[in-house]
Amino acid sequence: GEDVEQSLFLSVREGDSSVINCTYTDSSSTYLYWYKQEPGAGLQLLTYIFSNMDMKQDQRLTVLLNKKDKHLSLRIADTQTGDSAIYFCAESDRGTDKLIFGTGTRLQVFP
Amino acid sequence: DAGVTQSPTHLIKTRGQQVTLRCSPKSGHDTVSWYQQALGQGPQFIFQYYEEEERQRGNFPDRFSGHQFPNYSSELNVNALLLGDSALYLCASSLVAGGMGETQYFGPGTRLLVL
Secondary structure, eight states: OOOEEEOSEEEEETTSOEEEEEEEOOTTOSEEEEEEEOTTOOEEEEEEEETTOSEEEETTEEEEEETTTTEEEEEESSOOGGGOEEEEEEEEOTTSOOEEEOOOEEEEEEO | OOOOEEEOSEEEEOTTOOEEEEEEOOTTOOEEEEEEEOTTSOOEEEEEEETTEEEEEOSOOTTEEEEEOTTSOEEEEEOSOOGGGOEEEEEEEESSOOSSOOOOEEOOOEEEEEO
């Protein structure tokens, strides 16, 4: 069945890099997404990667995709306190727009 | 460029009541999806509307229904509310649901509390 898993919590020092990991089960997913959710707010699209790509870089964000292991990661360079939030990995269901989300990783950045 | 908007922001209801939540999609988008996010969980897909019809549905009972209007805005209705319906309800819009993972943009959500 469809399932997306993430570790629950990550704590990093300001200025360090953060790496948030995700595993998914649907090998036919077309796109994989990273969303950010701040307390009491909706989801903000951070970046996405097409399934035929291995890597995508967007300013401080780097997405790595290992299709063989069904593993997705989000690296945030020079992590700032404003990056503190919950990060959700999501895959698009095969052939549709339905998004399947993980449970989210809470990133805490301390000075 | 107006993003996705939702109303109301917060709502308190009692068990057995009915509720209607509203969503206006991002300018230029024609597809609306609804998600339920329980506390501490990731969003769960409820259903999606395109061309005023329900295009796909998640694992939610018939108490959850929706509608899409000609201007692409949408409503989510929940009947016979249960305590377990307390959650953040998120609306997402996208352009031309072509079945290939069109990027969805989310609104701020409506937080529903059922007492």
